Amino acid sequence: MNKTHQIIATAALMTICFGAHAQSAGTKMIRIGGTQITPQVTSGNMTAPSFPNTQTDVGSDTQLGGGLTYMYTDNLSIDLPLAMPFTHKLLGAGALAGAGQVGSVKALPFTVFGQYRFNEPVALFRPYVGIGITYAYFYDETGSGALTATTNPGGSPTKLSVGSKFALTPQIGFSYVLNEKWTLDTSYSKTFLKNRTTFSTGQTIDTTLNPDTFSIGLGMKF
Numbered sequence: 001m002n003k004t005h006q007i008i009a010t011a012a013l014m015t016i017c018f019g020a021h022a023q024s025a026g027t028k029m030i031r032i033g034g035t036q037i038t039p040q041v042t043s044g045n046m047t048a049p050s051f052p053n054t055q056t057d058v059g060s061d062t063q064l065g066g067g068l069t070y071m072y073t074d075n076l077s078i079d080l081p082l083a084m085p086f087t088h089k090l091l092g093a094g095a096l097a098g099a100g101q102v103g104s105v106k107a108l109p110f111t112v113f114g115q116y117r118f119n120e121p122v123a124l125f126r127p128y129v130g131i132g133i134t135y136a137y138f139y140d141e142t143g144s145g146a147l148t149a150t151t152n153p154g155g156s157p158t159k160l161s162v163g164s165k166f167a168l169t170p171q172i173g174f175s176y177v178l179n180e181k182w183t184l185d186t187s188y189s190k191t192f193l194k195n196r197t198t199f200s201t202g203q204t205i206d207t208t209l210n211p212d213t214f215s216i217g218l219g220m221k222f
Helices: 003-019 145-151
Strands: 028-038 054-058 061-071 076-083 086-094 101-117 125-143 160-162 165-177 183-190 194-199 204-208 212-221
Touching: 028 183, 054 204, 061 086, 061 212, 076 125, 101 145, 101 160, 101 165, 125 160, 125 183, 125 194, 165 194, 165 212
Parallel strands: none
Antiparallel strands: 028 061, 028 212, 054 086, 061 076, 076 101, 086 101, 101 125, 125 165, 160 194, 165 183, 183 212, 194 204
8 A cells, every 4th residue: 555545544544533523413412521700890889878989899600511512514503501500709899898708699691602613524623603692690699797787787687689681692612522432622701791789778789790701521422
């Protein structure tokens, strides 16, 4: 066998070996890994009565994550990220910068992405771009003693409600075939999210959250 024939045979063998992981039309994939959400907060001021420049910040959280992907065509896919609920600390900022944690909230971001995947279905490396709609659902809000001392000193504990909203989420990422069974998938997305927190004492804070989301996981077809 000459050199040209060897190259052709090698290429054919690689196609056969990795064809089982071809991301072609009709392919369904599942992945599991980790997801971190880091809000990029710009806080408004709490409405009166409150100290001037009373603001808030929101901490990041990392949870078990993953998702489901369906290849609608060889290049177009629909992706549904999945994750355990995220718990975010609400922190004092501005005039409350020294107050520490003023509360916490749990979040479940429900997102559906439409994606375009570059390269051929049998390629080992497939970068992609996506655009998604997110419904950011917030629940189980709790306030701390520091919040009550600020909003209702000497009174009953202050409760809070964080508004859930729809938002736009662009995404970039890639998948890489590790072997005939496993694929590495990693992505970054940003959700353009603004919402309002309402306190039982009547004050509100409008906040731009714009969270960055980083995900990495191992995936396989099914």
